[in-house]
Amino acid sequence: MSTQAVVPCLEFVKSVGMGEAEDKNFVYSPGEEVRAQANKWAEKATNGLIESVLPPESITNKTKILLANALYFKGIWKKEFDESSAKDSKFYLLDGSFVEAPFMTTYVDQIVHSFSYFKGLRLLYKVTDDTKELLMYIFLPHKKDGLWDLVKKVASDSEFLTKHVCKLSRYVSVRRFMIPKFKISIGFEASKVLKEGGLDLPFSKGDDAGLHGQLL
Structure with a gap:
């Protein structure tokens, strides 16, 4: 510019x-x-x-x-995991193979429910306002290769989450509870989204004269 x-x-x-x-x-x-x-x-x-x-x-x-x-x-679990208890275990990939990955472990009661073809977990974050909740749901297929089938069911049924998360409501005792340490990331081509939203000028051919004084 x-x-x-x-x-x-x-x-x-x-x-x-x-x-x-x-x-x-x-x-x-x-x-x-x-x-x-x-x-x-x-x-x-x-x-x-x-x-x-x-x-x-x-x-x-x-x-x-x-x-x-x-x-x-930056969230903090309501029931925190003990970092000293973390240990490596098998994490299965989509092709059926596995890698050794660090897992968080605990013996504290959890909000877990077993459905017909997957397990559901509800994890709560600490919040300063007792009238509000911040939480994460994790679904794990019973089959090692069942992820895509589960994804298809979630995508094809608009009420899937509503019907299942309501059953994740009470704490139960767990004998072996492990969650792999994870990072969530996503990437996408922003120019297409911006142009669809009406921001065409920065992506037009020619000089940038039309950008002067524009509210972008």
Whole structure:
């Protein structure tokens, strides 16, 4: 974008959107400098959880606009796992093979229910407001290769979750309770979503003259 300040846009992002915005000239500014700045912002916004969002050479002189968003969630289980009790065990992959992976273990009662072809688990997070609940549901197929069948059932029945999570309501004794340590991540091509939402200008061919003064 041009070095001409897009004042209305910057002020809106800072005051109303509670975000950060800067005007950069991608033609003359070193791409690696901008990339490093964006990655540093992401690392700070996620408390060090995400150290890098932009790979090398992802910012070029053809870049028109850079949009970034970060959501950081740090939850604490209501019934915490003892880190010292974590141990490696078999984690089965979709092809039937397995790898050794670290598992969290506990002997504390859990909200578990066994259905016809899968088990359901309800894990609660600690919350400061007793009138609210924050929780996670985990479904485990009985069969090692039953994941896709379970996914299809969930996707094909709009009331699947409603019908099953209501039965996850009481604590039961567990003899061997193990959950693999995990990370959740997702990636997608944002340009298509933005264009479908009406943001066509940054992706149009030609110069960026039309971007000046626009609220993006």
